[in-house]
Amino acid sequence: MNVKPLKGQHHVSALTANAKKNYEFYTKTLGMRLVKKSINQDDTSVYHLFYADERGNPGTDLTFFEIPHAGNTYKGTNSISLTALRVKNDEALTFWKARFEESGVEHDEISHHTGRAAMGFRDFEGQRLMLVSDENNDGVPGGKPWEKSPVPVEYGIVGLGPVTITVAKGELTAKVLTDVLGYRETRSFPAYEKGQPEVRVFETGDGGTGAEVHLEERNDLPQERPGRGSVHHVAFRVEDEKELRKWVDWITQTRLPNSGFVERYYFRSLYFREPNGILFELATDGPGFETDENFESLGENLSLPPYFENQRESIEAKLKPLDTKE
Template sequence: MQLKPLKGQHHVSAITADAKRNYEFFTKTLGMRLVKKSINQDDSSVYHLFYADERGNPGTDLTFFELPYAGQTRYGTNSISTTSLRVPSDASLDFWKKRFEQNQVDHDDISEHTGRKTLAFRDFEGQRLMLVSDENNVGVAGGKPWDKSAVPSEHAIYGLGPVMLTVAKAETSAQVLTQLLGYREKGSYRSIFPGQPDVRIFETGEGGTGAEVHLEERSDLPVETQGRGSVHHVAFRVESEEELRSWANHLKQIRIPNSGFVERYYFKSLYFREANGILYELATDGPGFEGDEPFESLGERLSLPPYFEHQRAEIEAKLKPLDTKE
């Protein structure tokens, strides 16, 4: 079976040391919907929180593992250094800049990259984020904002934009993106750091903001030490379980160490790490987040995949209560 092109970003998973403040920032300040309050399936003693559009459509999820004792991130290479979030228009960035000023969110000025206006900002733990305007975008469609969001729908975040990888040796990651994952190199733009190479742009599938990876080479940084405010991994979209199993077989055949097929209940996954230390996940578009909660009350209770349900009392006893009912 010939592998189909990846469809773009599926989700980005990051680290927080404070689930309560994280929930307040991403729902009340950024207006995203908490579509699932669950657990890290590799460590059931910690939360896994999923923020997205109205129902967690593929390509809209920004997720967090709560690690209460996580140290401060030491920024550097071998990292997923910026997660961007899509907003509808250039006017949306003006709205967000004012909102950030009102809410004392650390942010930069509005700037422009590759013909798109952007607004970089940080959350309370230094998570490196950027809003990107879709005004001139063509390609992978975004999601649909939640109608009960704290942010008006005409300016709401409705998907993941380009993901920035910062590495010591760009060509190593470029070969993984193009020769293994099937991305196309489509251009570049000047680095904001003097003396560093241009940032290279790769795209997959229909292209556009929801299907781009930006690759930055830095020779002036140490390797990043992950902590609160850093990104754990990035996931890319495959359309079906059958396709994911084909990817697992392909990686095995070419002897790329990987997790093999992993059941995550809300989607199916596999993981592998490339030589620059970046952890990639391939994840299916479905089945989605409404298998154990109705649309109207997504994220309000602790959701456990069926294979964890028999441990619910033990799991809940270890977790610090987190009230996510509106």
Template sequence: MNILPLKGIHHVSAITANAQENLHFYTEILGMRLVKKTVNQDDTSVYHLFYADERGNPGTDLTFFEIPHAGTTYEGTNSISMTSLRVATDQALDFWVERLEQFDVKHEGISEESGRKTLAFRDFEGQRLQFVSDEHNEGVAGGKPWDKSPVPAEKGVIGLGPVRLTVSRPDVTARILVDVMGFREVRSYEEKGITPAIRVFETGEGGTGAEIHLLERNDLQRERPGRGSVHHVAFRVENQDELNKWVEHISASGLPNSGFVERYYFRSLYFREANGILFELATDGPGFEGDEPFETLGENLALPPYLENQREKIEATIKPLDTKKA
């Protein structure tokens, strides 16, 4: 079966316990656009918020499930342990040092990771994040920041960068990435205080928006997720026809999986890699403008057609979230 390579990172979905504070941090401080305010389709009692570039182009979405009673995250192995946010230049990182300090956001200063300038920081719930410079990127192109963002467009977030996986058995994850998902292992790099070296895998055009960084830690307990942890990472598939091929391919590989899942804004397939991390394959389309105009994306509660008959119940269950000015 002839399957097109995965195109890169599609989105990362994480957990928050406070949607209103989450909205403030990612729109008012980080300057991302809320492109969709909807609910978790598997549990409609909680919000699912999508922050991205101006229109939620694939590869730019950082999403959050609000779980109000989510406990503390106990960080450990077999987890998605770092999410990167791409910015256009090295100089943009200087802007972000000043902005993070302005808003009392803890950060680790500018450093270098695998030949790129980075700036690691955490959100108000301890979410592990870093800005990564696209100054020398030659792979997957970034998106376009929203022109109404409080952050100048030339400094803004243009997409998702490398995602780090921390695992106890790296070789089994590597086999799935390479032999099943078609990634290429391209290099490794040292990080202060960490051995062995972190392994880098890329797919599609490669570059900042198409990498998984694999870190071995077998000296830690398994991560206990809560607020500030990552739920899953999704990878880009060209279209629904290609996704159907991936459903067959993943099933033939022997990996238990969800089969085809309709998400309305994209179509998906879910499975867990060998260390238990949840992967999703998601189509580039249809996108977020099928039920809202570009100008007002994210301002109202959007529901896919198959949940529309539950709107009254859903709106009565979730607490109001003011997004008109987000």
């Protein structure tokens, strides 16, 4: 492998059937900042919304494609089954528990099941999420919450935590993580369901909450049927375009079918599916979301990469208006 280690999570992209409610939940309830209101570049008739820290630093983005008629998610294997969001310390979890109770957000109790203080919760479409404490984290640093957030900065979400992958054949995914992507297996913790194998923990780069993948093997479930509230893909951080092109060569050498180099304007990407069918993306740290908007007005207007600008009128005509200047 003539490539540098991946740096951890870059972003997680999920599905919603309602952009307006999605925007309200992630900005007003969770206090994340909408740093980009754009389109799905593979289907320009739907929104792609990016929620993150104050400026969308790599490793802080939770993004959503709006699929207005998306059906229910039928949970199962071959899925990204849980997305964790980082907070600064254990005290923040106490704040969030009270906030969720006040807001009517479905949540679990605070626990140390994964080896860290954490609390599972669901959004209005059943998106499976977890808050995880960075109290003892000495790995990849988190981002910086937006000071204009409705959530106090000291309790704000600072980035993406571990991503849980649920598969039927764990060893196949484990081999891709270690042999192809260069992750190291570091520990395990008890399964979420009794009688199932322990959840295996893999980490990359500096490690810690922002650079872990949790691998859960389940032989008692059917394959997941995705819909609203499911995750589309997870992206991992690559330093820059030069490094990404090395990864394109490496992934091609391993004979994994892949997209090759893809221009996404705000970052550059490579996509491939691991043997259980989960979509992985490798994405560069830059150029970032201030390429076409200034810091103060991030996410307020519909942003289109330059190669879509000549279609703006027809694209806007298909999109349901979404006011993000509140």
